[in-house]
Amino acid sequence: MIEFKLPSLGADMDKGKLLEWKVKPGEPVKRGQVVAVVDTSKAAVDVEIWQDGTMFEQLIPIGETVPVGTVIATLLQAGETPEQAASRKREAPAARPAPKPAAPAAPVAAPPPAPLAQRRPVSPAARRRALELNIDIEKVAGTGPHGAVTVEDVEKGLARAEPAPTDRYAEMRKAIAAAMSRSKREIPHYYLSETIPMQRAAEWLARENEKRPVTERILMGALQLKAVALALAKAPELNGFWLDGKFQAATGVHIGVAISIRQGGLIAPAIHDVDRKSLPELMRALSDLVSRARAGSLRSSEMSDPTITVTNLGEQGVEAVFGVIYPPQVALIGFGRLETRPWTDGGVLRAVPLVTASLSGDHRASDGIRGARFLAGLRERLQHPEEL
Amino acid sequence: MARLSYREGMRQALREALSGDPRVFIMGEDVGRYGGTYAVTKGLLEEFGPERVRDTPLSELAFVGAGVGAALGGMRPIVEVMTVNFSLLALDQIVNNAALYRHMSGGQFSVPLVIRMATGAGRQVAAQHSHSFENWYASIPGIRVLAPGTVEDARDMLAPALADPDPVIIFEHAQLYNMEADVPDARSADIRSAAVRREGSAVSLIAYGGSIPKTLQAASLLAEEGIAAEVVDLRVLRPLDMATVLASVRKCRRAVVIDESWRTGSLAAEIVARIAEEAFYDLDAPPARVCSEEVPIPYAKHLEEAALPQPEKIVAAAKAALGR
Numbered sequence: 001m002i003e004f005k006l007p008s009l010g011a012d013m014d015k016g017k018l019l020e021w022k023v024k025p026g027e028p029v030k031r032g033q034v035v036a037v038v039d040t041s042k043a044a045v046d047v048e049i050w051q052d053g054t055m056f057e058q059l060i061p062i063g064e065t066v067p068v069g070t071v072i073a074t075l076l077q078a079g080e081t082p083e084q085a086a087s088r089k090r091e092a093p094a095a096r097p098a099p100k101p102a103a104p105a106a107p108v109a110a111p112p113p114a115p116l117a118q119r120r121p122v123s124p125a126a127r128r129r130a131l132e133l134n135i136d137i138e139k140v141a142g143t144g145p146h147g148a149v150t151v152e153d154v155e156k157g158l159a160r161a162e163p164a165p166t167d168r169y170a171e172m173r174k175a176i177a178a179a180m181s182r183s184k185r186e187i188p189h190y191y192l193s194e195t196i197p198m199q200r201a202a203e204w205l206a207r208e209n210e211k212r213p214v215t216e217r218i219l220m221g222a223l224q225l226k227a228v229a230l231a232l233a234k235a236p237e238l239n240g241f242w243l244d245g246k247f248q249a250a251t252g253v254h255i256g257v258a259i260s261i262r263q264g265g266l267i268a269p270a271i272h273d274v275d276r277k278s279l280p281e282l283m284r285a286l287s288d289l290v291s292r293a294r295a296g297s298l299r300s301s302e303m304s305d306p307t308i309t310v311t312n313l314g315e316q317g318v319e320a321v322f323g324v325i326y327p328p329q330v331a332l333i334g335f336g337r338l339e340t341r342p343w344t345d346g347g348v349l350r351a352v353p354l355v356t357a358s359l360s361g362d363h364r365a366s367d368g369i370r371g372a373r374f375l376a377g378l379r380e381r382l383q384h385p386e387e388l
Numbered sequence: 389m390a391r392l393s394y395r396e397g398m399r400q401a402l403r404e405a406l407s408g409d410p411r412v413f414i415m416g417e418d419v420g421r422y423g424g425t426y427a428v429t430k431g432l433l434e435e436f437g438p439e440r441v442r443d444t445p446l447s448e449l450a451f452v453g454a455g456v457g458a459a460l461g462g463m464r465p466i467v468e469v470m471t472v473n474f475s476l477l478a479l480d481q482i483v484n485n486a487a488l489y490r491h492m493s494g495g496q497f498s499v500p501l502v503i504r505m506a507t508g509a510g511r512q513v514a515a516q517h518s519h520s521f522e523n524w525y526a527s528i529p530g531i532r533v534l535a536p537g538t539v540e541d542a543r544d545m546l547a548p549a550l551a552d553p554d555p556v557i558i559f560e561h562a563q564l565y566n567m568e569a570d571v572p573d574a575r576s577a578d579i580r581s582a583a584v585r586r587e588g589s590a591v592s593l594i595a596y597g598g599s600i601p602k603t604l605q606a607a608s609l610l611a612e613e614g615i616a617a618e619v620v621d622l623r624v625l626r627p628l629d630m631a632t633v634l635a636s637v638r639k640c641r642r643a644v645v646i647d648e649s650w651r652t653g654s655l656a657a658e659i660v661a662r663i664a665e666e667a668f669y670d671l672d673a674p675p676a677r678v679c680s681e682e683v684p685i686p687y688a689k690h691l692e693e694a695a696l697p698q699p700e701k702i703v704a705a706a707k708a709a710l711g712r
Contacts, residue, residue: 123672125641144711150672151641 256306561598
């Protein structure tokens with residue numbers, strides 16, 4: 001029997017609310033398949049499973065919030081029967097960490113029901129529908145018997161207004177506050193910056209894009225991501241995590257891309273294996289990620305896997321950005337605005353498109369000299385755009 | 389297609405049963421010379437003779453017991469108990485003998501007995517002749533309980549009931565006997581399922597037997613107000629086909645159960661409990677019941693009408709479930 005535990009979908013997540021099961025008991029699941037949708041307070045995230053099997057028991061009801069690490073479902077391994085799984089469960093009842101406080105599984109003396117007058121009547125079906133739609137039932141006016149909220153009322157409410165945007169924003173703000181406070185409390189940051197001439201990159205990109213239909217054009221942001229990923233090959237101490245008092249290098253280059261959410265807030269989901277993606281692939285992944293992040297449908301691995309973050313505030317018009325590292329990552333790369341400025345090259349003063357790249361590094365994991373070499377490498381990579 | 393009354397449908401079924409199987413015979417009070425209190429068996433004595441259409445003494449205990457014995461002995465008796473009111477005198481034979489022989493004999497004996505009885509109120513025959521005790525029988529393991537609420541079911545339920553190796557009780561609501569309908573020539577042999585008599589999406593009206601015409605009338609009244617009520621005919625009161633009921637309730641999210649029994653301990657109470665147990669999260673309103681008032685059924689016409697489920701009461705309950 002496989003125990004499927006609620007994964008951590010980011011360092012700042014300690015609990016999650018189950019919004020939806022994507023797989024029914026008895027259905028087979030494949031490694032990498034999305035099996036559930038969990039609200040992490042930052043976003044509704046599609047949670048993937050990392051083992052093949054057959055969904056057996058779903059232990060958490062929709063709408064319940066449980067701590068990270070809670071067993072939320074059990075799965076049968078290949079060839080395992082439900083009977084075997086059930087008997088195994090009986091043999092090892094302690095195997096489940098049972099961090100489920102006041103679970104509804106224990107039908108002991110229920111608290112006395114609130115007097116009807118004080119309780120707002122909401123039909124059971126309406127309550128369930130509101131959970132499915134992520135609507136705050138308290139904000140829905142009821143038209144059913146005794147003014148009860150019905151399914152129709154919930155669905156009418158959905159058509160009228162965005163579901164509780166203020167709450168979502170407040171939750172996200174809280175999550176960002178927690179992560180950033182932890183970062184500044186724990187991480188001794190050092191900051192480096194480097195002005196990078198972008199003439200070759202810009203010209204090369206313009207030529208490339210001329211050959212492409214508008215929808216497949218590549219943005220400078222994608223080029224920069226690829227350059228970062230390749231430059232990291234020579235600076236492994238920037239790509240990974242500071243965990244349990246020591247640095248752990250990451251095995252792949254999964255770059256978290258800082259994406260601002262229109263309603264407010266910020267999220268930095270990963271593009272996996274950036275160093276191994278071609279530019280067109282990377283561009284597609286980037287557009288897909290941005291649109292899904294804004295629609296609130298990210299996958300769990302995208303939330304939990306970033307090994308380093310890149311933030312690009314250039315479009316917002318600042319010259320340079322010095323970011324706060326997202327723990328437990330150990331570095332953050334910032335790109336400022338691409339702007340044509342005076343530049344000397346071989347004793348000649350010229351007008352050249354420039355960008356200021358910055359590195360925020362965790363001094364526990366790396367030293368300034370390593371960071372400086374990384375930025376030099378990044379600059380070099382961007383002088384050879386055709387190799388990206 | 390033929391136009392038949394409920395009475396004629398039942399008589400046709402009886403005639404076919406007598407013609408088709410020499411083991412089948414009818415017995416009961418006034419079923420022969422008088423032609424049946426509700427004239428269901430009229431003409432059968434002349435057609436099949438006194439051996440097969442037998443008038444009995446006025447002792448329900450005796451002739452139902454004789455029916456149990458005949459069934460044990462290999463016959464296929466159809467016992468007519470004039471009304472459910474008098475069946476109380478035969479309860480011991482039905483509940484302790486017919487329903488339990490298979491169990492008590494370790495499966496060695498079965499009782500292929502069919503008991504027909506009229507039921508219900510609404511004909512100004514006063515309290516002692518107006519009971520609805522279908523729910524009593526529907527609570528007993530070992531018997532199948534049928535409640536034909538349409539002409540077609542009156543004609544078609546008898547044959548599969550006779551084919552059942554265990555006792556089957558058929559309740560015929562006395563107010564239905566004159567109801568006429570066009571029925572197809574093809575026969576159904578279904579004594580397992582409930583049936584949706586009218587499709588709808590706003591509220592499930594769940595009823596059986598004598599309440600079916602009233603409920604269909606209520607559904608028409610609701611339709612005039614733009615409310616699409618679905619009418620589910622239970623047809624089989626034991627074992628209940630809850631799958632059909634629950635599917636309808638899940639679709640409409642509101643349920644009103646119509647049952648001519650008294651509310652307390654009624655079959656409607658059982659249905660509502662099952663809905664609460666199995667479809668709670670699909671409900672948009674508390675399930676409601678339209679049952680008889682908890683009084684002895686009055687003789688006076690206006691009081692009797694007031695005591696029984698009526699289309700207007702069903703309409704009101706359905707609208708209340710919709711918050712209207």
